[in-house]
Amino acid sequence: MSFIRLIRRFASPYKWQVVLNLVFNLLSTILSLFSFAAIIPVLRILFGISQVDTVYVDLGSTEGLEQWLAAAKGNLYYLLGEMIGTYGGGVMLAWLGLFLGVMTGLKCLTAWLANYYMVPIRTGVLRDLRRQLYDKIVSLPLGYFTQERKGDILSRMTNDVNEVEASIMSALDVLFKDPIMITVYLLTLFVISWQLTLFVLVLLPVAGLLIGRIGRSLKRASKRGQEQNADILSQVEETLSGLRVVKAFNAENKLRARFAVLIDATRQTFNRINRRYYLAHPVSEFMGTCLIAVILWFGGMLILNHHSTIDAATFIYYLVIFYSIINPAKDLSKAGYSIRKGQASLERIDKVLDTQSNITESAEASGISDFGECICYEHVTFGYDVSRPVLQDISLRIGKGQIVALVGQSGSGKTTLADLLPRFYDVQQGCITIDGKDIRSLKIHDLREMTGYVNQDAILFNDTIYNNITFGVDTSRPAPEGLSWQQAVERAAKIANAHSFIMDTPDGYQTCIGDRGSRLSGGQRQRISIARAILKNPPILLLDEATSALDTESEQLVQEALEQLMRDRTTLVIAHRLSTIRNADLICVLHEGRIVEQGTHNELLALGGYYKRLIEMQQNNKSGE
Numbered sequence: 104m105s106f107i108r109l110i111r112r113f114a115s116p117y118k119w120q121v122v123l124n125l126v127f128n129l130l131s132t133i134l135s136l137f138s139f140a141a142i143i144p145v146l147r148i149l150f151g152i153s154q155v156d157t158v159y160v161d162l163g164s165t166e167g168l169e170q171w172l173a174a175a176k177g178n179l180y181y182l183l184g185e186m187i188g189t190y191g192g193g194v195m196l197a198w199l200g201l202f203l204g205v206m207t208g209l210k211c212l213t214a215w216l217a218n219y220y221m222v223p224i225r226t227g228v229l230r231d232l233r234r235q236l237y238d239k240i241v242s243l244p245l246g247y248f249t250q251e252r253k254g255d256i257l258s259r260m261t262n263d264v265n266e267v268e269a270s271i272m273s274a275l276d277v278l279f280k281d282p283i284m285i286t287v288y289l290l291t292l293f294v295i296s297w298q299l300t301l302f303v304l305v306l307l308p309v310a311g312l313l314i315g316r317i318g319r320s321l322k323r324a325s326k327r328g329q330e331q332n333a334d335i336l337s338q339v340e341e342t343l344s345g346l347r348v349v350k351a352f353n354a355e356n357k358l359r360a361r362f363a364v365l366i367d368a369t370r371q372t373f374n375r376i377n378r379r380y381y382l383a384h385p386v387s388e389f390m391g392t393c394l395i396a397v398i399l400w401f402g403g404m405l406i407l408n409h410h411s412t413i414d415a416a417t418f419i420y421y422l423v424i425f426y427s428i429i430n431p432a433k434d435l436s437k438a439g440y441s442i443r444k445g446q447a448s449l450e451r452i453d454k455v456l457d458t459q460s461n462i463t464e465s466a467e468a469s470g471i472s473d474f475g476e477c478i479c480y481e482h483v484t485f486g487y488d489v490s491r492p493v494l495q496d497i498s499l500r501i502g503k504g505q506i507v508a509l510v511g512q513s514g515s516g517k518t519t520l521a522d523l524l525p526r527f528y529d530v531q532q533g534c535i536t537i538d539g540k541d542i543r544s545l546k547i548h549d550l551r552e553m554t555g556y557v558n559q560d561a562i563l564f565n566d567t568i569y570n571n572i573t574f575g576v577d578t579s580r581p582a583p584e585g586l587s588w589q590q591a592v593e594r595a596a597k598i599a600n601a602h603s604f605i606m607d608t609p610d611g612y613q614t615c616i617g618d619r620g621s622r623l624s625g626g627q628r629q630r631i632s633i634a635r636a637i638l639k640n641p642p643i644l645l646l647d648e649a650t651s652a653l654d655t656e657s658e659q660l661v662q663e664a665l666e667q668l669m670r671d672r673t674t675l676v677i678a679h680r681l682s683t684i685r686n687a688d689l690i691c692v693l694h695e696g697r698i699v700e701q702g703t704h705n706e707l708l709a710l711g712g713y714y715k716r717l718i719e720m721q722q723n724n725k726s727g728e
Contacts, residue, residue: 113228113271120220121275127217128280132287134210135427138203217280224275229268232452236260239455244462245527249487254337255330259455262332263448270445281431288428295421296413299402303394303425328376329448331369338362376444395426462526468546471553473642474537477502478524478673482533485523489531493519495696497533501689506669508676508684510717511693517677520693521645524675525554555641555672557665559648559679561628563620568605569612571620571631572596575639583640591638599634599664601627626661633664644674681718690714 114121240256248256292300342349342358349358402418413421480499486492494516501507509517522528523535526547534541542550555575563571572592582591592612596602604627608614620628636644646665678684685704692700692713700712707714 114224117224117227120224123220124217127213128283131210131213131217132284134206134213136291138206138210225272228271232264232267235456236452242460243458244460252337254340255333257336258333259451263329263451266448267445270442273442281435284431285428288424291424295417302401303398328372329451331372334365335369462529464547468544470549471545476538479536483530484532485530493696497698499691501673503673505688506674508678508687508690509693510678510681510690515693516696517693518647521647521675521677525551553641553643555636555639555644557632557636557646561632563616563628563631565618567613567615572634572638575635595634595638598637598667599630600660601630601634629661630664633668637668642672644669644672647677648679681721
């Protein structure tokens, strides 16, 4: 992607700031020329040239631009000579010093204003890119994250975004700052001496070719470096998530060794990147100095041989201006490297932004807030890998208000069957309907608004208890039944058997519970998640082994809360402890992705099949304990 396309894509919302940056960069460059212009009369005074062989010419009588410029230059020399003769060299030096100070002050002011209007572009681009990436991440289906590492996504959100932001700033410099300075300075050099400037332009491509050859492999190396940064973040994230297991298995040294290999490889990659990147500055400076040496020799020979149209003082002014081109030229070469690095990071970001979700909503999708009869799975087949189905030809009817339990060994497809209902994934064959309507014809937001979810690992956020309970509702709207939201939250917590322990925390409902609720016990976290579902008040409830990881006392409290939650709702329960679903209206036994038995608890016991064997296994395990 060229730097123009890069700017058009990200900086277009900030066009007025871009214009102001351009204007003040131009003013700063012009004012710098006026600052340098004070050098000529200063040198003339120091060289003792108080009179000049020029006469005042009426500019209106000149014809053509060249004659006008020559006349203006002669008039300036004439006036300076007259003033030096009248006031003396010391006074003129003082005035010239004042002029130099004022011009430099104005130049610095306009340079600061140019950067002032660059700041909102820099911060705005960073904000916009992170917002786009975050919005995309939360909109992608769950299936995407089974194939991507968290650390890699975090790296794209942080390291890659920062590289792109730096690249865009460099692109703005390439387009609006450095070229302006170089162009204005070159035009001024042409005005002073077009012969000498033509000679300079013959040498510039040689320097540019050398500088350009340095950064050809930078983009490829930068992409590899960002991928290695993602590997580092992934390992850190995995280590923090599994720290208990790491310590339990004395695996610290193994992880240290693996991490050391990774960071050493990353160091080597960034050594190559940064060495090449920092080579731009010294090469540019060296080439610029060589050019000045050549110009000094060539221009000096012209003056010494009286073949030049400029005098010694003007020639020094010429050298000062030319030397001023070196810094923007160096910045230009470094900006080119930065843009290449940014393009590598942008490719990684665009890989996420361009990902198309396979969970789509048609333009004709209809809304839904409740249902009247039933939810039906009709010959549903699904697999995370198309060639290996997890569910095969599942047909199931869940009547309104029923409690339907799913049981079976691990890997039989229980959680997957539940995840298909809120369209976390889409079926590959068959369909799921609500009152005869395919859920793919319904609005996704409305479908999920109807669904409450409580799973085995209570997902809470590093926030207050109040904000975790209200997570699934819009608190900008009035609370139900004329209550305040605080009252509604407390009522939900009481139903979930959570109010008493919440009030025992230091700040009650405003207590922050730490990362993933780490300051609470497993039973407390589960009751908070149940309170969250109660407050949402959904007509459909999904319970994924909500009590399997709890001790007996916590299980009893949570089970009581769940019974309150399931009351008058259509509930799909994934059961690990079969004793908790004896009163279910329908129990479905899954085995290798198929429903092999279904009925009530007593009916399934009478069959003497899979369900009875599962019951006996759990009873034997308990008696063995």
